[in-house]
Amino acid sequence: MxxxxxxxxxxxxxxxxxxxxxxxxxxxxxxxxxxxxxxxxxxxxxxxxxxxxxxxxxxxxxxxxxxxxxxxxxxxxxxxxxxxxxxxxxxxxxxxxxxxxxxxxxxxxxxxxxxxxxxxxxxxxxxxxxxxxxxxxxxxxxxxxxxxxxxxxxxxxxxxxxxxxxxxxxxxxxxxxxxxxxxxxxxxxxxxxxxxxxxxxxxxxxxxxxxxxxxxxxxxxxxxxxxxxxxxxxxxxxxxLNDVMRFLTIWSLVLTIPTIITGFYGMNVTLPFANGPMAWINISIATIIIIIILVIFFKIRKLF
CATH class of the missing domain: 3.30.460.20 (CorA soluble domain-like)
Known part of the structure; x- marks a missing residue:
């Protein structure tokens, strides 16, 4: 125009x-x-x-x-x-x-x-x-x-x-x-x-x-x-992003403990605490104790 x-x-x-x-x-x-x-x-x-x-x-x-x-x-x-x-x-x-x-x-x-x-x-x-x-x-x-x-x-x-x-x-x-x-x-x-x-x-x-x-x-x-x-x-x-990846890594390590223990006790071999009416409770308590120890370790190292 x-x-x-x-x-x-x-x-x-x-x-x-x-x-x-x-x-x-x-x-x-x-x-x-x-x-x-x-x-x-x-x-x-x-x-x-x-x-x-x-x-x-x-x-x-x-x-x-x-x-x-x-x-x-x-x-x-x-x-x-x-x-x-x-x-x-x-x-x-x-x-x-x-x-x-x-x-x-x-x-x-x-x-x-x-x-x-x-x-x-x-x-x-x-x-x-x-x-x-x-x-x-x-x-x-x-x-x-x-x-x-x-x-x-x-x-x-x-x-x-x-x-x-x-x-x-x-x-x-x-x-x-x-x-x-x-x-x-x-x-x-x-x-x-x-x-x-x-x-x-x-x-x-x-x-x-x-x-x-x-x-x-x-x-x-x-x-x-x-x-x-x-x-x-x-x-x-x-x-x-680093904080998210660190959080996921730590929790993946923590949650690996139950997976490893249940994997061992799921095998057809003789293992400690595997027999008896309190076997499941004993194994669960041991698993929780290990998880708590791992969490405390991460807390001390200020990774949590």
Whole structure:
């Protein structure tokens, strides 16, 4: 779906085409009416294209990663790219519908800006909105991790470990997205598209870079904490398993005593205490005494 917006400026207006979930019909329109190439559309439609900034002959290509909630129940996040193509005075953005962008807020900010601000200023406004989304995502994941942490106890389950693993995996995606976005921001800073622009664009780009660095530090700490909690939870689960195996081993040894004694007395041979009216009682009492001695031994060795 292609949505057209006209951004009015004092010197020159520019057009913004917001393309969501591009289909074959949209591609045909962009190729025929807006003179984009198949190579441009290949970059824009590739969900696995790496984040980067390139200045080509007649256009600028910018791919930026945004966090996207994949599963609401587990609060899992992945990365979703948004692609910017600037050709002359026209901006094309390519994204999926799942990647939410508050169009009204973006347009409101664009109107509130200086009328002499450039097309790059408008792009930086969108980049800033996406960048601050990382911090909100990290805060949300921290709350989810803390909730799982409060549920952890000595009877930790595999499901709890899987939930912690989902949080940890989301943090890894977020950290990767921030790192690649910082490379993109550095590329823009070093390019002529910024060095030749006004100071407001430079300040805005600097603000975005600062937000990205803050998010990078925050997610690094959050990931480290989550990894330590996950490691502790794994150790706790392994310890619980060891306790269960020790309990079963000890009781299997204790219950082996009656099996051995009854096995001996079940044979057709002469054995002590095998004759007489009190034979069964005597054998049972002897068996119980041996079991008690074995249990006391395990207690002394603190194996019970």
């Amino acid at each position: 292609i949505t057209k917006h006209i951004i009015e400026r004092k010197n020159k207006n520019f057009i913004w085409f917001d393309i969501q979930d591009i289909d074959i019909e949209d591609q045909k329109i962009l190729l025929e009416e807006h003179e984009l190439t198949a190579k441009n559309l290949a970059y824009a439609t590739d969900k696995y294209e790496r984040a980067r900034y390139e200045h080509q002959d007649d256009l600028d290509l910018l791919i930026y990663n945004s966090p996207l909630k994949k599963i609401d129940v587990t609060n899992s996040f992945v990365l979703e790219p948004i692609t910017f193509i600037v050709k002359k005075d026209t901006l094309f953005t390519f994204r999926s519908k799942a990647l939410y962008l508050n169009i009204q807020e973006v347009l409101k900010r664009a109107i509130a800006e200086d009328e002499e601000s450039s097309l790059m200023s408008f792009i930086l406004t969108i980049l800033y909105a996406i960048t601050i989304r990382y911090q909100k995502t990290i805060d949300s994941l921290n709350k989810t991790r803390d909730r799982y942490l409060s549920e952890l106890n000595h009877k930790i389950s595999n499901q709890q470990l899987l939930e912690l693993s989902n949080v940890e995996r989301s943090f890894v995606y977020i950290a990767s997205g921030i790192k690649t976005n910082l490379l993109v921001l550095n590329s823009i800073t070093d390019s002529e598209v910024i060095t030749q622009k006004n100071s407001k664009d430079k300040k805005r780009l600097h603000s975005i870079t600062v937000e990205a660095h803050q998010a990078e530090q925050t997610v690094s700490i959050a990931l480290d904490v989550t990894e330590r909690i996950s490691s502790t939870a794994n150790n706790l689960l392994n310890n619980n």
